Amino acid sequence: MKEYLIGTGGWAYFQVPGINSLTAYSRVFNFVEVNSTFYQMPTLKEVEAWRRLVPPNFHFAVRANRAITHRGKLQPTEETLETFERMKQICNILKADVLHLQIPPSLKMNETSIPRIRNFLSSVSLGNTRLALEIRSAPASELPTELVKTMQDNNISHCVDLSKGELPVYASDMLYSRLFGKGYHNIYQPTDEELEEVDAKASNSKSDQVVMSFHFVRMYKDAARLKVYKETGKFPMITGSTGLSSLEEVLSEDASFPATKQDLVHSQGWKLFDQTETERIRTAELLQKLPEGTYNSVDEITGALRTEAR
Numbered sequence: 001m002k003e004y005l006i007g008t009g010g011w012a013y014f015q016v017p018g019i020n021s022l023t024a025y026s027r028v029f030n031f032v033e034v035n036s037t038f039y040q041m042p043t044l045k046e047v048e049a050w051r052r053l054v055p056p057n058f059h060f061a062v063r064a065n066r067a068i069t070h071r072g073k074l075q076p077t078e079e080t081l082e083t084f085e086r087m088k089q090i091c092n093i094l095k096a097d098v099l100h101l102q103i104p105p106s107l108k109m110n111e112t113s114i115p116r117i118r119n120f121l122s123s124v125s126l127g128n129t130r131l132a133l134e135i136r137s138a139p140a141s142e143l144p145t146e147l148v149k150t151m152q153d154n155n156i157s158h159c160v161d162l163s164k165g166e167l168p169v170y171a172s173d174m175l176y177s178r179l180f181g182k183g184y185h186n187i188y189q190p191t192d193e194e195l196e197e198v199d200a201k202a203s204n205s206k207s208d209q210v211v212m213s214f215h216f217v218r219m220y221k222d223a224a225r226l227k228v229y230k231e232t233g234k235f236p237m238i239t240g241s242t243g244l245s246s247l248e249e250v251l252s253e254d255a256s257f258p259a260t261k262q263d264l265v266h267s268q269g270w271k272l273f274d275q276t277e278t279e280r281i282r283t284a285e286l287l288q289k290l291p292e293g294t295y296n297s298v299d300e301i302t303g304a305l306r307t308e309a310r
Helices: 021-026 044-052 066-071 078-094 113-123 145-153 192-204 219-232 243-254 261-268 283-287 298-309
Strands: 003-008 031-034 059-063 098-103 131-135 157-159 174-179 209-214 272-274 280-282
Touching: 003 219, 021 031, 031 209, 044 078, 059 078, 059 209, 066 078, 066 098, 078 098, 098 157, 098 174, 113 145, 131 174, 157 174, 174 192, 192 209, 192 219, 209 219, 243 261, 243 272, 243 283, 243 298, 261 283, 272 283, 280 283
Parallel strands: 003 031, 003 209, 031 059, 059 098, 098 131, 131 157, 174 209
Antiparallel strands: 272 280
């Protein structure tokens, strides 16, 4: 049986009144990727507190600080090596499964960078720390053979985005995926069918452990949707109603007015609503049916759509 760890890139926005965000988050999900460590190094006391706030069987992954990957570009300098040791400390305290390193698009995989990566890996002691390498400068099909061998030799998992159809360049015991979707950056909400495709790719892999870190704008809801699907075989509703009432709920969250039809399709069209209890579609499908013009409220939008449907 595969082990599935489903969670998101952080817990700060998981707000439940009267409960610490991480504590509340850990009651819903069994895994989190600590994304903030990429930008700022926490104190070890903060890290110890995080571990105490979650159940013993809760899993962490840690995103490596940008001093290693973006500023240091994986050169074994004093700063990168010291930062890496600090990241290892954080992983050890959290009992983290993975230390994630993101290779920036500016660092091309060629005859210069590959020896640099090998030198860096030979300059550090991984110990119990497992690395997941996300390479943004080249797709899996274009990774040099030397780099792939280096990753395999160091038991490094190739981090991919299953929601974009990516697959790791080689199979390992752990499949690590950071999910951003097919929109601009992370402004996207996957359909039930797209989440089924993600799950199929994960299920068909030869990995014993599947780790999925959601980074969509609505990452908590979307990760929970996949989690419920894995547990029940069915996707939950996104709202508490269906049809135009569901669309109204979705638009009422953050739509700003006045707005033209084009404004609404651009800013709201990527979202999903419940067409029926078992069918979710993009709001763009209905918003495209609006007559051209400027709208001043959600009621005006739904009113116009009712008129168009007659």
